[in-house]
Every structure is written in structure tokens, then in C-alpha cells.
Amino acid sequence: MSRDQHPAPRRATLADIARRAGVATSTVSRxxxxxxxxxxxxxxxxxxxxxxxxxxxxxxxxxxxxxxxRSFSVGLVVPEIDNPxxxxxxxxxxxxxxERGYSLLIAYADKxxxxxxxxxxxxxxxxxxGLLVTTIQTAPVFxxxxxxxxxxxxxxxxxxxxxxxMVDYQAGTRDAVLYLAGxxxxxxxxxxxxxxxxxxxxxxxxxxxxxxxxxxxxxxxxVVECDYGRMQAESAMTGLLQAAQAGWPIPTAVCAxxxxxxAGILATLGRAGIAxxxxxxxxxxxxxxxxxxxxxxxxxxxxxxxxxxRAAASHLLDMIEQGVQPAQSRPLPHNGITVRAxxxxxxxx
Amino acid sequence: MSRDQHPAPRRATLADIARRAGVATSTVSRxxxxxxxxxxxxxxxxxxxxxxxxxxxxxxxxxxxxxxxRSFSVGLVVPEIDNPxxxxxxxxxxxxxxERGYSLLIAYADKxxxxxxxxxxxxxxxxxxGLLVTTIQTAPVFxxxxxxxxxxxxxxxxxxxxxxxMVDYQAGTRDAVLYLAGxxxxxxxxxxxxxxxxxxxxxxxxxxxxxxxxxxxxxxxxVVECDYGRMQAESAMTGLLQAAQAGWPIPTAVCAxxxxxxAGILATLGRAGIAxxxxxxxxxxxxxxxxxxxxxxxxxxxxxxxxxxRAAASHLLDMIEQGVQPAQSRPLPHNGITVRAxxxxxxxx
DNA sequence: CTGTTAGCGCTTTCAT
DNA sequence: ATGAAAGCGCTAACAG
Numbered sequence: 001m002s003r004d005q006h007p008a009p010r011r012a013t014l015a016d017i018a019r020r021a022g023v024a025t026s027t028v029s030r031x032x033x034x035x036x037x038x039x040x041x042x043x044x045x046x047x048x049x050x051x052x053x054x055x056x057x058x059x060x061x062x063x064x065x066x067x068x069x070r071s072f073s074v075g076l077v078v079p080e081i082d083n084p085x086x087x088x089x090x091x092x093x094x095x096x097x098x099e100r101g102y103s104l105l106i107a108y109a110d111k112x113x114x115x116x117x118x119x120x121x122x123x124x125x126x127x128x129x130g131l132l133v134t135t136i137q138t139a140p141v142f143x144x145x146x147x148x149x150x151x152x153x154x155x156x157x158x159x160x161x162x163x164x165x166m167v168d169y170q171a172g173t174r175d176a177v178l179y180l181a182g183x184x185x186x187x188x189x190x191x192x193x194x195x196x197x198x199x200x201x202x203x204x205x206x207x208x209x210x211x212x213x214x215x216x217x218x219x220x221x222x223v224v225e226c227d228y229g230r231m232q233a234e235s236a237m238t239g240l241l242q243a244a245q246a247g248w249p250i251p252t253a254v255c256a257x258x259x260x261x262x263a264g265i266l267a268t269l270g271r272a273g274i275a276x277x278x279x280x281x282x283x284x285x286x287x288x289x290x291x292x293x294x295x296x297x298x299x300x301x302x303x304x305x306x307x308x309x310r311a312a313a314s315h316l317l318d319m320i321e322q323g324v325q326p327a328q329s330r331p332l333p334h335n336g337i338t339v340r341a342x343x344x345x346x347x348x349x
Numbered sequence: 350m351s352r353d354q355h356p357a358p359r360r361a362t363l364a365d366i367a368r369r370a371g372v373a374t375s376t377v378s379r380x381x382x383x384x385x386x387x388x389x390x391x392x393x394x395x396x397x398x399x400x401x402x403x404x405x406x407x408x409x410x411x412x413x414x415x416x417x418x419r420s421f422s423v424g425l426v427v428p429e430i431d432n433p434x435x436x437x438x439x440x441x442x443x444x445x446x447x448e449r450g451y452s453l454l455i456a457y458a459d460k461x462x463x464x465x466x467x468x469x470x471x472x473x474x475x476x477x478x479g480l481l482v483t484t485i486q487t488a489p490v491f492x493x494x495x496x497x498x499x500x501x502x503x504x505x506x507x508x509x510x511x512x513x514x515m516v517d518y519q520a521g522t523r524d525a526v527l528y529l530a531g532x533x534x535x536x537x538x539x540x541x542x543x544x545x546x547x548x549x550x551x552x553x554x555x556x557x558x559x560x561x562x563x564x565x566x567x568x569x570x571x572v573v574e575c576d577y578g579r580m581q582a583e584s585a586m587t588g589l590l591q592a593a594q595a596g597w598p599i600p601t602a603v604c605a606x607x608x609x610x611x612a613g614i615l616a617t618l619g620r621a622g623i624a625x626x627x628x629x630x631x632x633x634x635x636x637x638x639x640x641x642x643x644x645x646x647x648x649x650x651x652x653x654x655x656x657x658x659r660a661a662a663s664h665l666l667d668m669i670e671q672g673v674q675p676a677q678s679r680p681l682p683h684n685g686i687t688v689r690a691x692x693x694x695x696x697x698x
Numbered sequence: 699c700t701g702t703t704a705g706c707g708c709t710t711t712c713a714t
Numbered sequence: 715a716t717g718a719a720a721g722c723g724c725t726a727a728c729a730g
Contacts (some may be wrong), residue, residue: 065706263642293612412723
């Protein structure tokens with residue numbers, strides 16, 4: 001409170017330090033960069049270091065980046081972000097990117113967002129050195145190939161050998177089925193997401209694997225595809241129920257592709273007067289905080305999306321810094337099943 | 350496919366254009382900046398413009414920023430982002446910031462995030478020229494005052510005359526009450542958020558205003574405070590129900606501070622065997638996509654958070670560019686009440 | 699009117 | 715072992 005606080009105190013530069021220390025700016029630079037091949041009087045070095053701290057020196061990232069001809073920034077392309085998984089991925093990626101001295105630019109590839117040019121510019125103007133891609137079916141402007149820069153796919157799959165990081169949906173889904181089987185369920189339905197997407201297909205594979213491992217038979221009549229919306233889920237579930245009434249044995253448990261789908265299922269079941277979990281168990285294959293808000297709260301498989309974001313960023317930064325594509329990393333295992341109230345023992349027949 | 354694609358084709362610079370056009374770089378710069386005081390041979394100007402397009406010239410933002418001694422970036426401080434409102438704010442702000450030639454850096458002020466230093470560095474190293482603040486109770490590292498840079502509070506209130514943009518929670522809440530009153534409800538309960546926060550208090554004020562305008566009496570016994578969590582909401586609602594059983598007339602409708610709270614209310618009501626909306630209407634005072642997933646889907650007041658983000662960014666950028674604080678803008682009106690299935694006519698007594 | 703020059707803050711040869 | 719100087723790409727004085 002005694003010091004004058006200048007409105008925008010100019011930041012200390014290398015030159016400031018150099019002048020006061022009586023050395024050249026290049027020397028200060030070297031000291032601060034901790035160049036190993038530097039053999040300087042310890043006393044001088046200390047003086048410079050002290051000065052730097054005293055003046056609260058922070059390198060000017062833009063000057064550095066101009067001379068290095070590098071941007072030290074990477075982009076993250078996300079679709080709609082209603083999805084909590086994306087926010088987790090963002091946090092994880094952001095964290096690592098910052099830790100490693102880069103910065104993260106986020107571009108929304110919202111499909112009903114008219115001018116994607118805006119985001120193309122975001123990428124172009126900032127000359128990001130790499131791209132984290134959490135979306136596939138996106139406008140060509142986001143094609144990393146177009147800019148010939150490194151990229152890593154996050155939880156996406158194009159069938160090629162793109163660099164990518166994934167979460168192990170297959171094992172997660174399998175374990176979910178095993179959990180249900182452990183509860184005594186023998187007829188388990190599955191309201192799946194679109195099988196056109198890799199994530200849909202891999203979960204289905206996990207579903208079958210779980211069934212097999214539990215010694216249960218796979219019945220195609222018990223799986224129905226829907227998009228990830230709630231409404232579609234309702235009609236899918238309704239269909240399942242009707243089929244069951246038409247003589248087929250009714251399932252005692254149902255896996256939902258995600259929480260929104262489980263919401264639709266819950267609604268349908270409620271309307272049909274089927275009690276959850278007493279008469280039917282419901283499990284969501286992809287947990288979000290919303291699962292806690294449903295009635296009953298829905299048991300769900302949790303995945304480490306923050307870690308996924310971290311892994312993706314590390315991967316990308318490695319590619320950028322080492323210029324090589326690291327070995328394909330194996331999918332991240334799930335975080336276990338968050339048991340809430342929507343699953344119970346299979347009703348005795 | 351016939352052209353060679355160099356791995357990282359160096360970007361065209363002003364010098365490249367200048368050379369080919371046979372003019373000085375400064376001339377090119379002036380043409381491209383569209384300096385009005387420039388009187389150049391139209392033919393030359395055209396040639397330069399053509400060349401720029403042909404070479405896909407994009408200014409190097411870092412060089413420009415180095416020389417201008419400005420960062421052309423602003424920061425956005427967000428708390429936990431489980432909340433869809435924040436993602437909307439981010440999108441709106443991002444949009445405007447990009448349109449106006451800046452870039453947006455997002456810092457998570459997550460309270461259980463140990464090293465906020467990381468984010469302090471984000472701000473310091475990038476020398477953001479201003480801050481959008483969607484959080485208050487945050488570590489001092491995010492104090493814009495510390496950096497003496499412009500800032501605007503987004504939907505926050507510190508009791509001072511900080512520059513800020515708001516959404517009109519008061520009118521929204523009032524209109525919600527009016528809506529309920531229009532449905533015939535005369536005893537309306539309110540499970541409020543923490544009254545310590547401005548957003549909590551302003552909604553309560555709106556609640557009272559609505560009651561008054563509908564000619565209904567405010568009954569303190571009908572409002573109960575809870576944090577925004579679902580569990581707390583459940584016990585709050587349970588309390589309300591018990592009080593009602595103890596002889597007080599039971600409310601026929603209840604306003605929930607947000608969707609999570611409405612979820613708790615729905616659960617409690619379900620457990621108590623009270624049908625929604627037949628016996629009791631439930632309305633959430635702050636809509637999110639989650640409202641659609643509850644059973645029944647919850648009617649809620651919608652707010653234009655994307656616009657809020659836009660307004661906040663415009664405001665901040667105006668401050669930065671004009672150096673003055675624009676007049677306090679009035680709160681953004683709500684987007685109306687999204688009618689879903691949780692509200693119905695008051696049951697006849 | 700347009701070109702030449704200087705300089706933003708940094709790193710990195712190249713000399714000494 | 716350190717310092718001087720050049721240069722990253724751009725804009726803004728200053729000349730001509």
C-alpha cells in the first residue's frame with residue numbers, strides 16, 4: 001500500500017536483467033535456459049538468478065515463439081459439449097498441455113454452427129502444432145491432414161492406424177454384463193447406440209463377450225439400436241417390452257448405451273408399471289453426473305476421461321517433440337462400476 | 350494430387366508478397382491493413398491483394414502481437430464445469446472473442462485442484478488483456494486486480510460496482526411463479542439454493558415478487574434452503590412434506606433452484622407416493638438439458654447463457670479497446686419457460 | 699505517396 | 715567463457 005502501482009507495469013525483459021547484472025542478454029538467456037554447456041562464474045549466475053526473481057521475470061512467450069518459429073500451442077476439436085465426458089477430456093488435456101509449457105485452444109465443431117471458418121481461423125491463425133480430435137464426422141476444415149500436422153484421435157476410430165487414445169469400452173461393457181450376471185440375471189437386453197460408430201460397435205462386442213464369459217446366450221432379439229437421445233430410447237424400450245409380451249421371455253435387466261438412454265428406459269418402465277430394480281435392473285454403460293439425478297439413481301460404468309485427456313495430450317506432445325508417432329497405447333481400463341440403486345438381484349421366476 | 354505437398358510448408362510472409370509484387374513490405378502491410386490514408390495505384394493494390402490470396406497469406410499473430418506489445422487474448426475463469434450453463438457461456442464468449450480477432454484461454458478454477466499456479470501461469474505467460482470471471486470464491490491468483498487488467502463478472506455479484514453481465518434471474522423466477530399461479534396454484538413452495546450467494550438471493554426476491562404480483566401471500570414456512578446438491582434437496586423436500594403433514598396446508602407446486610434440486614424433489618415425491626404433476630407440480634428455475642431426462646421431464650425457466658457469454662466478451666473487449674468501462678448493461682431477460690411435463694393444474698381441493 | 703529503417707523480446711550463431 | 719549481432723514477421727516512424 002505504500003508502493004505506487006503502475007497501471008500496467010512493463011514486464012522485465014532479458015535486457016533489464018542484463019543491464020543490472022552487467023552482462024549480455026545472451027548470457028542471461030543462457031543462464032535462464034540452464035544451458036549445460038555454459039560455464040559461468042557461479043557468483044554471476046547467482047546474481048542473474050536473483051535479479052530474475054526480484055524482477056519477477058517471465059519470458060515473453062510470443063517473442064520466444066516468434067524466434068523459435070513455433071506456436072507452442074495445440075488445438076482441441078470438440079463437438080457439442082453437452083456431454084460431460086468432453087469436459088473431463090478437456091480438463092485432462094489442458095492440464096498436461098500447460099504442464100509441458102504449451103497452451104490449449106478449444107474449437108467447437110458444432111455441426112449446426114454455420115461458420116466453421118471461425119474455428120478454422122482459430123487453428124490457422126494460431127498455427128497450432130497439433131490437434132486433439134474428439135470428433136470425426138466433422139467439416140473438412142478440421143482435417144488435420146489438410147494442415148499436415150500431428151493429431152491424435154480421442155476415443156474415435158476411423159478404421160485406419162491413426163494415432164489414438166481410447167478408453168476400453170469393450171472391457172467395461174463386458175464387466176457390466178458380468179456384474180449383472182453376478183446378480184443372477186440371465187436375460188439381459190441392450191439398448192445400444194448407433195452401430196455405425198465405432199464406439200457403438202465396440203460396446204456391442206463387449207456385451208457379447210460378457211454374455212459368453214457368463215455362459216449366457218446372445219439373443220439378437222434383445223438388442224435394439226437407437227441414437228443416443230432419450231426419445232429414441234423410449235421407443236426402443238417400448239419395442240423390447242412389446243416383443244417380450246408377444247411370448248418371448250421378458251428380460252430382467254437392460255444395459256443402456258449411456259445415461260440419456262437409461263433415462264428413456266426408466267421413463268418407459270415407469271409408464272409400464274415395471275419397478276426398478278425390483279422387476280428390472282437398469283445399467284448405463286457410460287457414467288456421468290446425471291446418473292445420480294435419475295430415479296432411481298442409475299448404476300453405471302465409469303471411465304477415466306480426465307486421464308484419457310491427459311494421455312491424449314501427452315501422446316500428441318510426444319509426437320510434436322520427438323517427431324515420431326509413439327507406439328499405439330492400449331485402451332485405458334474403466335474405473336469400475338459405480339453402484340447406485342438401479343440394479344438388483346434378478347427376480348425369481 | 351499432382352502437386353508436391355511439403356511437410357510443413359512455410360507460411361507466406363509479408364516479405365514474400367512484397368518481393369513478388371515489387372513493393373516494400375510496409376506497403377503490403379498497409380494495403381492489407383486497409384489503411385485509409387493510403388493512396389496507392391489501384392493496380393498495385395490489386396496485385397498485392399491477389400498475391401496475398403494466392404499465397405494464402407495469413408498474418409503471423411505472434412509477430413504482430415510482439416510488435417504491438419499486446420497479446421490479443423483474454424482469459425475465462427470457470428469453476429467446476431459440470432454445469433451446462435458454463436459450457437454455454439464459454440461458447441458464446443469464444444465466438445465473440447474469435448470474431449473480434451482475439452483468442453480465448455480457459456482456466457479452470459476448480460477448488461479441489463491443487464496447483465492453481467498452473468493457471469496463474471496460463472494467465473501470466475499469455476499476458477491476457479482481460480478476464481471473464483464466472484466464479485467468485487476463488488484463489489487469489491485469479492484476482493484480476495492483482496494484474497490490474499480489465500475484467501467482467503459473469504453472473505456474479507460482489508456487491509460493488511464491478512463491470513458485470515447478468516441474466517435476469519429475478520424476472521425469470523417471478524414469471525415462473527406467475528406461470529404456476531396461472532395454473533391455479535396458490536400454495537407454492539420453494540427449495541432454494543444457498544441464500545449466501547447473490548444468485549440465490551435474487552431468485553428469492555423474484556419468487557416473492559411473483560407471489561405478490563399473483564396476489565398470493567408469502568409464507569416463509571414454504572421456502573427451504575439447501576445447497577444445489579440432490580441429496581440436500583431430498584431432505585429439504587422431506588422436511589417440507591413433514592411440515593405439511595403436521596397440519597399445514599400442503600403446497601401444490603414447488604419451485605426448485607435448479608435441475609439437480611428438482612431431481613431430488615422428484616425422488617422424494619415418488620417415495621412419498623405423490624404423483625407429479627397430478628398431485629404436485631415441480632418447476633426448475635434454471636433449465637439444462639438434464640431436465641429432459643427426468644421422469645417426468647421437468648418444466649423449467651430457460652436463460653440465454655450463450656448470449657450471456659457473448660455479452661460478457663463484448664463488454665470486456667470494449668473495455669480493452671476503448672479503455673473505458675461501458676455503462677452497466679441491464680440483465681438479459683430469460684428465454685421463457687420450457688414447458689415439459691412436470692407442471693399441471695392445481696389439484697382441486 | 700511509398701520505401702527504408704528501427705525495434706518489439708528472444709535465441710543463436712559467430713567472434714573474441 | 716562471454717559478448718556482439720543477426721533475425722524471427724510485423725508495424726510505425728521517418729525519409730525521400
